[in-house]
Amino acid sequence: MIVFPAIDIRGGRCVRLTEGRFDAETVYADDPAAMARRWADEGAEYLHVVDLDGALAGQPVNLAIVARIAAAVKIPIQLGGGIRTLANIDAVLSAGVTRVILGSVAVREPALVKEACAVYGDRVVVGIDAKDGVAAVEGWGVSGGVGAEELAARMAAAGVARIIYTDISRDGTLAGVNVPATRALAKAAGIPVIASGGVSSLADVVAVRAAAADGVEGVIIGKALYTGAVGLPAALKAARGEEA
Incomplete structure (x- = not known):
């Protein structure tokens, strides 16, 4: 299992952010590239980067910083946040990103997702961010009006290779991963799913790993790493089934 x-x-x-709220922000570092180097030095195999400004603007905003991150580490990067056109995807990939994460367009423009998958293959990931089982869009501020599991099945049918599933109510709260919902979504989609939102301890990493047989292939860890609640080397060991 991959820890991101x-x-x-x-x-x-x-x-x-806490629960995706822009009015509930904590700053942890002034240099994202330096933070990327830290995680790479501690053994990270893959980085999950989000352009929050891009998510609000509806187009990538921080690509210069993303390019610095890509140049600073030798491990792959997946990026989300405001990527809503094929031109956006080209720009992001040109910045050194390995995989792009499409969010709002999965709900708003599924035909674009299908076209992107035809062009870029498994470099396209769809992020499904849900609250109470319903997908949200536009930086999590608007309901997409479709169930997360239904959307996952649609995206798999469109050719999407994998999905990142975030339980918005748990993101940044250290309240624990919603493993049952993640497992159910993976079963509904029939493609690999990465869990996101709420990791608070190594027990969450172990719980996600236990869902691997159902198609959950990784977990994204944010606040727990930054607060020190979880150490990355220990999380990597837990993901491999080793004692921390």
């Missing part, structure tokens, strides 16, 4: 340290960029800095 999260780097959320807003205003050029590395921040974390």
